[in-house]
Amino acid sequence: MPNSPSLIVDHLSIRYPGSGSNEAALHDVSLRIDADNLVVALGPSGCGKTSLLNAIAGFVTPTFGRITLGDRDIDGPGAERGVVFQDDALLPWLNVLDNVAFGLKLRGAPKHEREARARAVLAQVDLAGFEQHRVWELSGGMRQRVGLARALAADPQVLLMDEPFGALDAFTREQMQELLLRLWQQTGKRVLLITHDIEEAVFLATDLVLMSPRPGRIVERLSLHFGRRYAAGEPARSIKSDPQFIETREHVLRRVFANRSVSAGS
Amino acid sequence: MTTSELSLDEAIFTPPEPAPHQVVTPTAKPTTTLRISLATLGVLLALWWAITTAGLIQPLFLPSPQAVLAKLWLTATKGYMDATLWQHLGASLFRIVTALLAAVLFAVPVGLAIGLSRKARGVLDPLIEFYRPIPPLAYLPLIVIWFGIGELSKILLIYLAIFAPIAISTATGVRNVDPSRVRAAQSLGASRWQLIAQVVLPSALPDILTGIRIGLGAGWSTLVAAELVAATRGLGFMVQSAAQFLVTDVVVLGIVVIALIAFTLELGLRALQRRLVPWQGQMH
Numbered sequence: 001m002p003n004s005p006s007l008i009v010d011h012l013s014i015r016y017p018g019s020g021s022n023e024a025a026l027h028d029v030s031l032r033i034d035a036d037n038l039v040v041a042l043g044p045s046g047c048g049k050t051s052l053l054n055a056i057a058g059f060v061t062p063t064f065g066r067i068t069l070g071d072r073d074i075d076g077p078g079a080e081r082g083v084v085f086q087d088d089a090l091l092p093w094l095n096v097l098d099n100v101a102f103g104l105k106l107r108g109a110p111k112h113e114r115e116a117r118a119r120a121v122l123a124q125v126d127l128a129g130f131e132q133h134r135v136w137e138l139s140g141g142m143r144q145r146v147g148l149a150r151a152l153a154a155d156p157q158v159l160l161m162d163e164p165f166g167a168l169d170a171f172t173r174e175q176m177q178e179l180l181l182r183l184w185q186q187t188g189k190r191v192l193l194i195t196h197d198i199e200e201a202v203f204l205a206t207d208l209v210l211m212s213p214r215p216g217r218i219v220e221r222l223s224l225h226f227g228r229r230y231a232a233g234e235p236a237r238s239i240k241s242d243p244q245f246i247e248t249r250e251h252v253l254r255r256v257f258a259n260r261s262v263s264a265g266s
Numbered sequence: 267m268t269t270s271e272l273s274l275d276e277a278i279f280t281p282p283e284p285a286p287h288q289v290v291t292p293t294a295k296p297t298t299t300l301r302i303s304l305a306t307l308g309v310l311l312a313l314w315w316a317i318t319t320a321g322l323i324q325p326l327f328l329p330s331p332q333a334v335l336a337k338l339w340l341t342a343t344k345g346y347m348d349a350t351l352w353q354h355l356g357a358s359l360f361r362i363v364t365a366l367l368a369a370v371l372f373a374v375p376v377g378l379a380i381g382l383s384r385k386a387r388g389v390l391d392p393l394i395e396f397y398r399p400i401p402p403l404a405y406l407p408l409i410v411i412w413f414g415i416g417e418l419s420k421i422l423l424i425y426l427a428i429f430a431p432i433a434i435s436t437a438t439g440v441r442n443v444d445p446s447r448v449r450a451a452q453s454l455g456a457s458r459w460q461l462i463a464q465v466v467l468p469s470a471l472p473d474i475l476t477g478i479r480i481g482l483g484a485g486w487s488t489l490v491a492a493e494l495v496a497a498t499r500g501l502g503f504m505v506q507s508a509a510q511f512l513v514t515d516v517v518v519l520g521i522v523v524i525a526l527i528a529f530t531l532e533l534g535l536r537a538l539q540r541r542l543v544p545w546q547g548q549m550h
Contacts, residue, residue, distance in 0.1 A: 059449055079455030089446040092545035093468045103454035106464070136545045147450075154454050 005070025007033040007056065007158050007190065012065035014051050014216075024063070025051045027215035033158060033207075038184055038191045038227055040205035042198065044256065048216020049194045053162050056192065057083050069157065079103060082156030086163040088143040090135045096122065096146055097131035103154035114153075121153045122146075124183060141172035145179070152187065161193040165200065173197075177204060178236055185231035198256065202226060202249045203240065210252065212259040219259055224248065329515040334522070337515040346516055347507055349499045355523065357499035361417070361492065362485055365424035369481060373429045374474060377436025381470070382462070387437075398430040402488045406495070415496040423495075427488040428481035435477025439470030472543045479535045486528045501527075 009031040015024045026048035033039050041049040054060045056067055058077040067074040069081070090099050097118050098105075104114035122128055125145040135143060144164060151159060161180075165173040177200060184191055195201050201208055204227045210220040226239050226248075239245055311331060317323055318330035325333060341351040349357075376394075379386035397405070402423055413419045443466050451465045493502030501524050508516035539546070 057449070057453055059452075077449065077452035077455075079453070081453060083450065083453040085446045085450060087444075087446055089444065089450040091447065091465065091468070093471075093543075102451070102464075106451070106454055106456050106460055134545070150450075150454070160453075 005157070006035070007067070007069045007192075009052070009056065009067050010065050012052070012055060012067065013063050014048070014055060014060060015063040024048075024215040026055070027217045028065075029216070029218055030065075031209065031218070033190050033192055035190055036188055037206050038181075038193065038204055039207045039209060040193045040195060040201045041209045041211055042195055042201040042252070042256070043211030043216075044196060044213060046213040046216070047211040048213070049211050050162060051216060052211075053083075053160050053192065053194050056158070057081055057160050079107070079154050080157045082151030082154055082159050084144075084147050084151050084159065084161040084164045086166050088135075088140075088147040090143060090146055090150070092134070092136050094135070095131065096127065096133045096135060096138070099135055099146055100149045100153050102150060107154075118149070118153055121149045124152070124186065125149045125179065139172075141168050141176060144168065144176060148180075148183070152183070152189075156189070159189045159191045161191065163194055163196070166195070166197070173200070174236065178230065180204065181227050181230045184227075198252050199240070199249055202245065202252055203230070203236070208252070210255055210259075220255055222248070222252070326512060326514055329518060333515045334518050337519050341504075341516065341519065346504060346513075347498075349504075351504075351519075351523070354499055354501050354504045355527070357497075357503075358489055358493070358501040359527070361421050361500070362424055362482075362489060365421045365485055366428055366478075366482060368421075369425050369428035369432055369485075370478065373432035373477075373481075374436050377433040377474075377477075378440055378462070378467070378470075380433065380437035381440025382466070390433075391437075394430050394433055397426065398434075402427055403491050406491060410495055419495055420492040420497065423492040424485045424488050428478075428485040431481040431484060432474065432477040435473045435480070436470060439473025439477075440466055442473070443469040472539070472546045475535065475539045475543065479532065479539075482531055482535065483528070486524070486531070489524075 009029060012026060012029045012031075013024050014026040029048070029052060031039070031052075041052060043049050051060065055062050056074065058074055058081065061075075074081075091102065094102065097115060100122055101109075101114040101118035104117060109117075119128070119131060122131060125148055127142065127145055127149065130138070130142070135146060138146065148164070164180075165176045168176060180191075180193075181204065183189075193204060202224060205222070205224050206227055208222040208224055209218050210222070211217065212219045226242075226245055229239055230236055314328075315331050318325070318328055318333075329337075338351070340346075341354075343350070345351070345353070376390055380390050381387075405426075406423060409419050409422055413422060447465055447469060448461060451461055456465065489500070490502035490505065493500040494506065497503040501520055505517050505520035505524075508514075508520065
C-alpha cells in the first residue's frame with residue numbers, strides 16, 4: 001500500500017536520566033505496525049509499554065534505536081500520529097464539537113469545514129446530538145469517545161491509545177472495545193493500544209505483544225484473529241465464549257504470571 | 267435524643283438519591299450559612315445601636331449608627347474636605363482600577379514566562395520574592411523620592427501590591443497544566459505559540475483569576491497607605507484627615523464604605539470566575 005507506510009520500531013531502548021536504577025525502561029524492542037493492523041502491547045506496570053507509546057508519539061526521545069513512519073524518522077510529536085489518553089485530556093473551555101475540531105483548527109482549516117468533519121466523526125463514535133454539550137458534563141465513557149473522535153478527526157496514519165479504557169467500568173469498557181473494532185474496520189487505521197487487561201488484549205489484537213518489566217522488553221508475540229472476527233460480524237459474546245478464545249486468554253495469563261514470578265524471584 | 271431519632275426516621279423514609287455524585291446538600295447549605303451571617307450582622311448592628319443610644323460610650327469614641335447614616339447623607343450631598351463622598355470614592359476607584367489593569371497587563375505575561383522558561387524564572391522569581399513580603403509602607407518613601415507625590419506614586423504603590431499575587435498565581439497555574447492536555451495538543455500538531463495561547467493560558471485561567479482576587483484584596487488594603495501621599499481626594503485620605511480632626515463619624519463611615527466596596531469587588535470577581543471557568547472543580 002503506497003499511501004500507508006509502515007511504522008517501524010527498530011531496536012529501541014529508553015533509559016531515563018536520573019532514575020536511580022541502571023536498568024532501562026525499555027530494552028531492545030523491535031516492532032512493526034503494518035496497515036490494517038491492531039497491535040496491542042500487554043504487560044504489568046513497569047514493563048515499558050507506556051514508554052514505548054510515548055516514544056512512538058514523540059513525547060520521549062529514544063536512547064538507542066530509531067522509529068520510522070514510512071521513510072521519515074520520528075523526532076517529536078506530530079499530527080500523523082494521533083494519541084488517545086487514559087484521562088481524556090479534553091479542553092474543558094471548548095464544547096464537544098470544538099474539542100473534536102481542535103486539531104483541524106490548529107491546522108488552520110476553515111470553520112465550516114472543520115465543523116462538518118467533527119460532526120461526521122462524532123456520528124461515527126455514536127455521539128451525534130452532543131455537539132454543543134460541555135465536556136465536563138459527560139460521563140467517563142462519553143468523554144473517552146470524544147477523545148477518540150478528536151484523534152480520528154485529524155485523520156492520523158497511526159492511532160496510539162494509552163490504556164484508553166482503563167478508567168472505565170466493565171460494562172462501558174466492553175462497549176468501547178466493540179466501538180473501537182467497528183471504527184478500526186470502517187477507517188482502516190492502524191492502531192497501537194496499550195493495556196494491562198488480558199481479555200481486552202486478546203479480544204482486540206491482530207498482533208499481541210507481551211511485555212515484561214526489568215528491563216522492559218517483549219517476551220512473546222501472538223497473531224490473533226478474534227478482533228477481525230468481531231469486525232466481520234460475529235457477536236462479541238460468541239467470540240468470548242469460544243474455547244479457542246478462552247484457551248488463548250489462559251495461555252496469555254500463564255505467560256504474564258510466569259514472567260512476573262521469574263522477575264520477582266530474581 | 268428525640269430530635270436525633272426524628273431525623274433518623276426522616277432519613278429512613280426519604281427515598282435514596284439516585285446519583286451519589288450529585289448530592290444536593292451543598293446547594294441547601296449556603297443559604298443557611300447566609301442566614302446565620304445576616305443574623306450575626308443584625309445582632310452586631312443592634313448592639314452598636316443599643317450601646318450608643320444608651321449613652322454608654324461617648325460619640326467621640328463610637329458614634330451611633332444614626333449619626334453615621336446622617337453623615338453619609340451629608341458627605342454624599344455636601345461633601346467632606348472639599349469633595350463629596352462620590353468624588354472621594356471615584357478617586358480611589360480610579361487608582362485601584364488603573365493599578366489593577368496595569369498589573370494584569372504586565373503580571374500575566376511575567377507569570378507565563380516564569381512558568382514556561384527556566385531562565386525567566388531564574389531572573390524574575392527572586393525579584394518578586396524579594397519585594398513581595400515588604401510592607402508597602404516601608405518602600406513608600408522610596409517611591410515618593412523617585413516618582414514624586416503625584417498620582418503616579420499612588421497608583422504605583424497599589425500596582426506593586428497587586429502585581430506579585432497575579433504573577434505568582436499565573437506561574438503556578440502554568441506549571442500545573444495537565445501534561446496530557448499539552449501532549450494531546452502536541453500530537454494534534456500544535457506549534458509552541460498555539461500551545462501557549464490555546465492550551466496553557468486557558469488552563470491557567472482559574473489560577474489567574476484567583477490571583478486577581480488575592481491581588482485586589484492586597485491592593486485595596488494598600489489604598490490608605492497610598493493616599494497618605496499628598497492626596498486631596500480618596501476614601502483613605504478622607505478617613506485619615508477625619509481622624510486628625512477627631513470627626514469619628516466620618517472615620518466610621520469611610521471604613522464602612524471601604525469594606526462595602528471591597529466586598530462588592532470580591533463578589534463580582536467570584537461571579538466572573540463562575541462565568542469564565544465554570545469547569546473549575548468539575549473535572550476529575
